Amino acid sequence: MTVVFACMDADTLGGIQQVTHTLAQGLAGRGYDVHVVGLHRAAAPFRYVEAPRYRHHVISPEPVGPQSPRARRRADERLAALLGPMQAGFAVLTSPGVVTRLTSLLPRSLRPVGQYHGSYEHARGCWHLGSITRHYPKLDQAIFLSEDDAWRFSEDALLPNTWTLPNPLARWPLEVSGLDTCRVLGVGRLEGIKRFDRLISAFARAAPSPPWELHLIGDGAELERLRAHAVREGVGDRVVFRGRVPAADMPGEYLKAAIVGMTSEHEGLPVVLLESAAHGVPAVAFDVSGGVRSAGPVLVPAGDVAAFAVELARLMGSVRERRRLGAAARARAGAFRLDHVLDRWESLFAHLAR
Structure with missing residues (x-):
């Protein structure tokens, strides 16, 4: 089965990117055909996984920002060429911006799943809540980080398709801090x-x-x-x-x-x-x-x-x-x-x- 994780950019130092690479490596280790797609190049890339088992793609050479119509067309063509031949599976769209950008470009073989890495409180205070309310009900599933957030989006934003999946730890340490440093x-x-x-x-x-x-x-x-x-x-x-x-x-x-x-x-x-x-x-x-x-x-x-x-x-x-x-x-x-x-x-x- 194919699993695609799509980010606005996949290599910036940040929580979305860290979680994406952790999940990609883990699922690839379980035998999935995993792809991490950055819609834009990271201005200052950060390496999360030393020996990735998944494939990594950057669509546009420019960092996140306004695109000319020509650059947007070229990006759409690259996305179609990349995603079109993929076998059946899921496209995990990691933010509201990715959902609005990518949903219409996905082939039928990839079922859309929308993540939201923020909280309900944050979404309500910015444009995210309106975008989630408009676009996430059309996805196969809308994923939130906690039961509380999933419930609030379900009740207040009337989302019918909420699911809870927390962020993972990339590794489990055997050693713990002595807690005696100042x-x-x-x-x-x-x-x-x-x-x-x-x-x-x-x-x-x-x-x-x-x-x-x-x-x-x-x-x-x-x-x-x-x-x-x-x-x-x-x-x-x-x-x-x-x-x-x-x-x-x-x-x-x-x-x-x-x-x-x-x-x-x-x-x-x-x-x-x-x-x-x-x-x-x-x-x-x-x-x-x-x-x-x-x-x-x-x-x-x-x-x-x-x-x-x-x-x-x-x-x-x-x-x-x-x-x-x-x-x-x-x-x-x-x-x-x-x-x-x-x-x-x-x-x-x-x-x-x-």
Whole structure:
């Protein structure tokens, strides 16, 4: 059976791309003919899988952005030439933009499945909800990351075809963090929606003096602004900007961490929370979605920096509490192991094939 994963671009550093490559490698390992299709070239490609068992295609040489009519026609021709000969299976369209772009171009042999990697709360606050409401009911299935999100889309957006499939862990670590280092870890793109300024502010309130440090892994347009913000908060010498870290090196980062912090404006089901939990590292996160809740961090009201700082300080002050919460997080993360999630994908395929 063929499985195609289509992304606006498939190689940018981001959650959609990481999950796509993880699922593609896993399903290919189970014998599926898997293709990952990026509709556009990534401006700064990131390698997720060292030895992929699936095939990878980039349709347009330009990064995501407006296309001329000629470039759009050429892209459509390339897509038709790629998808047309494929054997029967499923096309997993990973975002509302991909659904609207690709649905009409799919051959009859590929049944369309729409993913949404965000939360209902995020969709409601932007154009996504309108697009999902218009286009996802026409698909064979609409997939969401948590039972809560699937239920809300079903009830509020009147979607008749919702299904829940969580993000998977690419690997299950055998080693867990000792949680005795004085390090808080933040992971993600240094962009506005991640609101690392709030994490820096909360860290400054929770740990106004050494030895605790905050390490931020990722790059992006907010780097210099966040550096300046750390200085203003009085922790410029204890906020360490690490830049990009290869995917293969991330387990070592979790093993050196005592706490993970997540202060995003919105999230679906962040892989960072799953990975940290699998390494036995407790997390503090804003309560912004059903997906975040399902990962089991210490929850704080969205945007409440003072409350976030209180929880950080509580965990900083007790290695015993960190270990208790870390063990509970690891037990909960077992449900997101790759084999379990792949089993659920195969159940979906069997359901649609009936």
